[in-house]
Amino acid sequence: xxxxxxxxxxxxxxxxxxxxxxxxxxxxxxxxxxxxxxxxxxxxxxxxxxxxxxxxxxxxxxxxxxxxxxxxxxxxxxxxxxxxxxxxxxxxxxxxxxxxxxxxxxxxxxxxxxxxxxxxxxxxxxxxxxxxxxxxxxxxxxxxxxxxxxxxxxxxxxxxxxxxxxxxxxxxxxxxxxxxxxxxxxxxxxxxxxxxxxxxxxxxxxxxxxxxxxxxxxxxxxxxxxxxxxxxxxxxxxxxxxxxxxxxxxxxxxxxxxxxxxxxxxxxxxxxxxxxxxxxxxxxxxxxxxxxxxxxxxxxxxxxxxxxxxxxxxxxxxxxxxxxxxxxxxxxxxxxxxxxxxxxxxxxxxxxxxxxxxxxxxxxxxxxxxxxxxxxxxxxxxxxxxxxxxxxxxxxxxxxxxxxxxxxxxxxxxxxxxxxxxxxxxxxxxxxxxxxxxxxxxxxxxxxxxxxxxxxxxxxxxxxxxxxxxxxxxxxxxxxxxxxxxxxxxxxxxxxxxxxxxxxxxxxxxxxxxxxxxxxxxxxxxxxxxxxxxxxxxxxxxxxxxxxxxxxxxxxxxxxxxxxxxxxxxxxxxxxxxxxxxxxxxxxxxxxxxxxxxxxxxxxxxxxxxxxxxxxxxxxxxxxxxxxxxxxxxxxxxxxxxxxxxxxxxxxxxxxxxxxxxxxxxxxxxxxxxxxxxxxxxx
Numbered sequence: 001x002x003x004x005x006x007x008x009x010x011x012x013x014x015x016x017x018x019x020x021x022x023x024x025x026x027x028x029x030x031x032x033x034x035x036x037x038x039x040x041x042x043x044x045x046x047x048x049x050x051x052x053x054x055x056x057x058x059x060x061x062x063x064x065x066x067x068x069x070x071x072x073x074x075x076x077x078x079x080x081x082x083x084x085x086x087x088x089x090x091x092x093x094x095x096x097x098x099x100x101x102x103x104x105x106x107x108x109x110x111x112x113x114x115x116x117x118x119x120x121x122x123x124x125x126x127x128x129x130x131x132x133x134x135x136x137x138x139x140x141x142x143x144x145x146x147x148x149x150x151x152x153x154x155x156x157x158x159x160x161x162x163x164x165x166x167x168x169x170x171x172x173x174x175x176x177x178x179x180x181x182x183x184x185x186x187x188x189x190x191x192x193x194x195x196x197x198x199x200x201x202x203x204x205x206x207x208x209x210x211x212x213x214x215x216x217x218x219x220x221x222x223x224x225x226x227x228x229x230x231x232x233x234x235x236x237x238x239x240x241x242x243x244x245x246x247x248x249x250x251x252x253x254x255x256x257x258x259x260x261x262x263x264x265x266x267x268x269x270x271x272x273x274x275x276x277x278x279x280x281x282x283x284x285x286x287x288x289x290x291x292x293x294x295x296x297x298x299x300x301x302x303x304x305x306x307x308x309x310x311x312x313x314x315x316x317x318x319x320x321x322x323x324x325x326x327x328x329x330x331x332x333x334x335x336x337x338x339x340x341x342x343x344x345x346x347x348x349x350x351x352x353x354x355x356x357x358x359x360x361x362x363x364x365x366x367x368x369x370x371x372x373x374x375x376x377x378x379x380x381x382x383x384x385x386x387x388x389x390x391x392x393x394x395x396x397x398x399x400x401x402x403x404x405x406x407x408x409x410x411x412x413x414x415x416x417x418x419x420x421x422x423x424x425x426x427x428x429x430x431x432x433x434x435x436x437x438x439x440x441x442x443x444x445x446x447x448x449x450x451x452x453x454x455x456x457x458x459x460x461x462x463x464x465x466x467x468x469x470x471x472x473x474x475x476x477x478x479x480x481x482x483x484x485x486x487x488x489x490x491x492x493x494x495x496x497x498x499x500x501x502x503x504x505x506x507x508x509x510x511x512x513x514x515x516x517x518x519x520x521x522x523x524x525x526x527x528x529x530x531x532x533x534x535x536x537x538x539x540x541x542x543x544x545x546x547x548x549x550x551x552x553x554x555x556x557x558x559x560x561x562x563x564x565x566x567x568x569x570x571x572x573x574x575x576x577x578x579x580x581x582x583x584x585x586x587x588x589x590x591x592x593x594x595x596x597x598x599x600x601x602x603x604x605x606x607x608x609x610x611x612x613x614x615x616x617x618x619x620x621x622x623x624x625x626x627x628x629x630x631x632x633x634x635x636x637x638x639x640x641x642x643x644x645x646x647x648x649x650x651x652x653x654x655x656x657x658x659x660x661x662x663x664x665x666x667x668x669x670x671x672x673x674x675x676x677x678x679x680x681x682x683x
Contacts (some may be wrong), residue, residue: 007642010280010300010369014144014273015081017098020108021116022087022674025138027053027065029086029108029260029269035060036190037080037268039073039356043188052680053084055358057464058457066457067314068354070093070323070371075270083369089118090454092125093433095124097311097382097398098498099125101325102370104277105133106269106273111145111257112642114153116242117613117676121160130284132247132277134254136269140168141259144267144642150206150254163243164208166256166268173258173265174201177239178207178290182268207394211586213239219308244276280369286327288385290391291340296393302368305388306337310380313429315465316358322431323333323355324366324373324386326666327395331366337377338392341384343449350376382432400432403448404608404653404677407426408457408473410445416468424468427458448478450677480680481557486515487600490573491592506585509575510549512593514601520679524568526632536576538586545583546571549590558595558603565680569594607683608653613646621645621665627666634683651675652683 017025030053034040040052053069054060065086085095099105105126109115126133130567135152138149151162166173166438172183172196181197184190202209213233217224220242222234233239246252255274258265285297288307298307306329310322331337333352339345353373366372380386383397398497412418422434424447435448449455452475462468490511497504517524527546532538538546550569571590591636612633616624618640625647628635633651640646663671 002631009402012078012636013081013369014078014277014370015101015103015275015280015369016277017083017085017095017102017105017107018108019085019095019099019122020087021113021118022064022089024108024110024113024116024119025260026087026108027084029106029136029138029266030071032071032189032260032263032266033080033082035072035188036195036270037073037075039071045335046551053357054286058460061458061460062453064088065626066091066094067100068312069357071355071357076109076274078274080270080273083182084372085122086119089121089674090449090451090457092118092121092450093400093431095122096311096400097126097528099129099131100396100398102129102310103280103312103386104273104281107133107135107253109135109137109150109153110142111137111139111147112142112152113615114150115157117674120157120611121676123160130250132250134247134256134272134276135162136260136265136514137168137255138256139266140257141262147255147257150391154253154255160217161252162255163212163252163587164205165243165254166210166258166265166272167205167208168257168259168265169266170565171202171270173256174205175268176205177236177243179236184264184267189266192267200360206320215252216242216246219251225470232599240275247276248278248282260282264603271529276567285396288395291392291394298328298395300368301328303393306331306335307388307393307395308337308386310339310341310374310377310384310386311398313381315426317362319352319375320426321376322377322380324372324380325376326368326370328368328370329388330368330374332364332518333418336389337380339377339384339392340391340392341385341397342381343458344387345379347377347379347512349374353439359441381429393469401450401480401677403433403435403450405451406437406446406448406476406478408439408444409447409470412469413472417465420462420470421466423462423468427461438500444473446476447472459510477608477652477656477657479560479562479608480565480639481562481603482564482599482606483516483558483601484604485513485601486513487597487602488513488572489593489596489600490598491589492625493589493592495585505580506588507577508582508585508589509573509577509581510571510586510589510593511573512590512597512598513570513572514594515568516601517568519566519681521566523554523565525554526568527571529655531638532574532576538574538576542576542581545587545681546590548573549587549593552587552591553594553598558599559605562605564598567598567601569597596615600616604682608655609650609678609681609683610653611678612649612673614643614649614671614673615646616663616664616667616671618643620671621647623666624663624671627662631659653677 021025035043059066068085085096154160172290174181180194225231248580248681256269280300285299288296288298308324308326308455310324312323319543336348352363352366355373385395492509494507554564633649638650
């Protein structure tokens with residue numbers, strides 16, 4: 001392990017994430033990076049359950065990444081901070097909150113499959129945070145691997161602009177900028193030899209070289225002139241700098257190829273990370289807001305009051321820890337921080353740790369640019385801003401997705417109920433997409449998550465970490481509700497409350513209109529201005545009661561009482577009756593009017609719809625297509641290649657529960673499928 005892992009010069013830091021679809025080779029790539037940089041003395045293989053970054057027992061047993069893991073490694077005078085993220089859609093919150101604190105990303109593609117469903121998800125997440133990114137086209141050793149076809153899938157499915165730079169060819173990687181050919185030999189590919197590319201190899205990649213230069217011509221006049229006039233190509237340094245600037249703006253994505261498992265191309269990728277992806281000083285200043293709502297910029301510097309973002313809570317060694325990215329200032333053990341977000345409290349940091357997967361090392365301080373682990377914080381949670389109590393602000397928080405699948409659960413033994421609740425509360429702090437709720441009608445406890453695997457892992461952890469055995473019911477898909485048509489209604493609330501000192505009259509009347517909105521546009525509340533009787537004015541408390549009443553009614557739909565979405569609520573008129581029209585009376589009248597309007601709008605259930613890819617041998621395509629259509633899947637396209645067919649479709653989650661078993665039965669175990677939540681919709 002590298003002895004000096006402390007960040008000193010931000011210009012020499014690269015803070016990157018490695019993300020991709022499940023089984024594209026992210027963790028395998030990370031293991032090689034750690035080995036070649038000297039941060040680890042051996043390569044841990046995922047298929048052997050020995051990957052350094054997959055340290056959880058469940059990760060080793062299932063052969064997948066579940067928790068995003070943080071580490072650091074030195075490379076050629078730089079410090080590379082790496083976050084290895086999960087590829088399974090059920091754990092997409094790990095990717096979301098990691099992307100929030102990264103400066104750049106390496107997206108890994110399977111050279112045979114190209115862009116896959118979860119690749120699209122991480123691409124959208126990277127877009128959300130405007131992350132510069134590059135591609136590593138992995139598994140070039142596999143039959144059917146195609147570097148150019150994988151790049152085409154980036155263009156076609158992601159609307160990206162991939163540019164070839166490091167081309168895998170004949171057992172090495174040809175660099176189209178430096179005109180060099182690099183081979184990886186010796187023990188585990190650690191011996192790197194770079195020589196000028198032969199004329200024969202150069203001729204084989206002439207089209208790709210032209211593709212690169214054409215892609216950069218819009219960003220540099222010298223490159224444009226060389227392409228148009230067939231003139232002398234600018235020096236490699238100019239091409240590298242142009243490529244970097246175009247990458248930082250998100251307009252292009254450099255592509256490198258190789259095989260992490262076969263130890264090919266990893267060092268070339270690392271060199272490119274240093275040349276292309278930004279240091280913390282080269283990313284735009286973070287945006288923040290004062291408690292008064294004024295926008296402020298937070299530059300990445302050690303000067304100024306502390307500003308940091310808590311992006312993850314995790315139990316390590318049975319104790320609560322908080323992962324944080326420092327954006328400004330210096331943090332030391334014992335410092336008191338203001339927590340701005342879920343709770344507004346001050347608390348002290350007991351310890352600060354450097355992180356290497358599940359290993360930690362105490363630090364005397366943390367500086368802007370670092371990702372560190374904080375101990376002793378009981379209240380900070382995902383998305384909270386940690387700042388100097390005298391200079392409080394909020395940084396952009398982290399959005400979490402609502403769970404889509406639920407199971408009724410209970411402890412096998414009634415004496416374990418309290419222990420179960422305590423354990424699940426800890427899990428919910430770690431994972432905001434895991435929710436424990438109680439069914440008001442049945443009294444059952446419902447654990448909701450992002451999918452079957454998500455819940456299965458939670459159950460396995462309950463057994464391993466807390467020695468808890470539980471019983472679970474059948475999966476229940478989470479639904480939403482909306483309306484099909486516009487509806488209007490009015491309601492009058494008129495009640496006399498008997499009191500010992502005299503009766504109290506409450507009276508108010510409200511008229512409301514509710515209209516449907518486009519799917520996934522959310523709920524809109526238009527509560528002002530409303531029509532009032534002439535000469536009538538409402539005080540602040542009464543105006544607030546109008547908004548509260550509208551929200552009360554929108555909490556549950558008319559069919560199954562599920563959450564409402566995609567509606568517009570307008571409070572058209574309020575009629576008051578003197579002192580009887582208290583804020584409470586107005587709130588009840590508005591709530592009843594909105595509820596009646598929703599009923600008049602004809603409610604409809606919305607199901608979670610999954611974007612689904614099914615990959616099967618061609619001879620089974622007909623049967624699988626017929627089965628998908630019987631499950632109400634909407635087929636988008638089919639694509640055949642090398643004897644395998646990929647079927648892309650939208651399907652309701654309820655129809656895909658247990659589909660793995662059915663697909664294997666139909667294809668003699670050779671079919672596979674992946675799904676990603678897309679939207680709530682009618683079906």
